[in-house]
Amino acid sequence: MTEKLFYNDPYLKECQAEIVDIINEDNKILVILDKTIFYPEGGGQPSDTGEINGLKVTYVFENNGIIYHEVEKVPEGKIASCKIDFDRRFDHMQQHSGEHLLSGAILKLYGGNNKGFHLGVDYVTIDIDMNDIDEQMVNKIEEEVNQYIYLNQSFNTYVVSKDECEKFPLRKQINVDEDIRVVEAKDMDCCACCGTHVFKTGEISIVKIIKTEKYKGMTRIYFKCGKRALKDFENKHDIVTKLIRSFSAKEDDIIERIESQCIELDSLRKELGKLKKNLAEVEAENIIENEKTQVVFRKYSNKDFDDIQLIASELSMKSYIIILASLRDNKILFLNKTDKDVNCGKIFKENIKEFSGKGGGNASRAQGTFDKEEDLVKFSEFVYSTLI
Incomplete structure (x- = not known):
């Protein structure tokens, strides 16, 4: 059994430990210590990373009470100088502690139960067994959680037996025979948990719900706590500041200004389309007036692919084989609107790669794209030459 120092003091950044064993298997080097400050992955919380004797610890996991530290190479000596990435640890403590309060508030206010928790690098989520959580509910949940944070209440942890466990107001009942660890924020949340947490709720700083979405008959809530929430605010503040400058508007007027311009752009887009x-x-x-054959071949340097598709659509009303190339987009469109035995897709499939192009299609329509204009020109002329 590995002694878990992170439970006694989750703020402990360094320690000395004895190397009990080193396992080298499946191209992985695993170090076992008599005690450790490294939290192993579990309970929705990722493992700690850091160093053992200056060697990077990339992953930590537990199996049957033994904690394994994956390192880049075999450490020397019998004593391990351990150091965790505390910025990562404290981030996990903030997010996990915030998750407890958020889950507790949802249960308290609306009777919703947490059915899943994910703590990732880019986002944190919980899955609540409720079909819908509207904006008004989100605001009330946030207010409840953050008000509790401001009171700077304590997180208390207990290791209790199965019988003692029944005395706690657990959010989720656990059916186990061995002792379990309980984490409690009094009057807000109480549940069995193996993760690391802050001592006081004030250290979470803030919990901010980013968005909600429907997920497998439940509601998935995305949120950020502490420093992650601050960074999210900083990023969005930068966006708002740039919009203020771009629109020469006050912050309160930006949405109205953007909506007005969107309406104007939509109108202009429709006019442009016409x-x-x-x-x-x-x-x-x-083209119809001047073309003397059934094969229409044109290369346009001033039209994009959408433009030539519109031209092709008009020409499609007549019996033509159509080859139109956009030199602006380096794309080609090939249509057969005649009764001639010309398979557009087959011609592309069998030849386009020789001209460094990509594309395909069916018997009556094919299209392709090229990195270089010269390749497009050569291929379009090749296609034309097969038809005359």
């Missing part, structure tokens, strides 16, 4: 369609109709009429 103009492009008109231009495509004119171009198609010009």
Whole structure:
């Protein structure tokens, strides 16, 4: 059994320990110590990282009461100088402690139960067995949690027997025979937990719900605590500041200004669409008037792929084989609207790679893309040459 120093003092950053064993298997080096400050992955909380005798500890896990430390190479000597990445540890303590308060508040206010917890690098989530949690409920939950944080209440931990466990108001009942560890924030949350936590709720600083979404008949809540919440605020504040400068508006007027511009842009987009369609109709009429064969081949340096698709759509009303290339986007469109035996997709599949292009399609329509204009030009001319 490995003595777990992180339970006695989760703020302990360094320690000396005796190396009990070193296991080298599956290209992994695992160090076993008589005691450790490294928290092993478990209970939704990732493991600690850090150093043993200057060697990186990348992962820590527990099996049958023994804690294994994965290191980059075999450490020398019998004594281990251990040092954890405390910034990572304290971040996990803030997030995990905040999760307890958030889960407790949801149960207290709405009777929702936490059915899943994930503490990741980019986000933290809990899954609540409620179909819907609306914005008003989110605000009330946040207020309840943060008010409790401001009171700077204590987190208390107990290791109790199965019988003693029944005396605690556990949020989730545990059916075990051995002793279990209970973490309690009085009048807010109490549950069995193996994770590391802050001593006082004030150290969490703040809990902020980022968003909610439906998940497997439940509601998944994304949230951030402490320094993560601060960084999230800093990032969003930078965005708002840039928007204020870009729109030359006050903070309270930004949303109205953006909505107004979105309406204007949508109107302009529709007008542009109409103009492009008109231009495509004119171009198609010009082609129909001047083309003497059933094969239409055009290369455009001033039109994008959407433009040539509009032209092709107009030409499709006639019996043509159509090859249109956008030199602006380095893309080609190939259509067969005749009764001739020309398989567009097959021609592309069998030849386009020789011209460093990518694409495909079916018998009547194919399209492709190229990194270089010269390859597009050569391929489009090749396709044309197979038809004349």
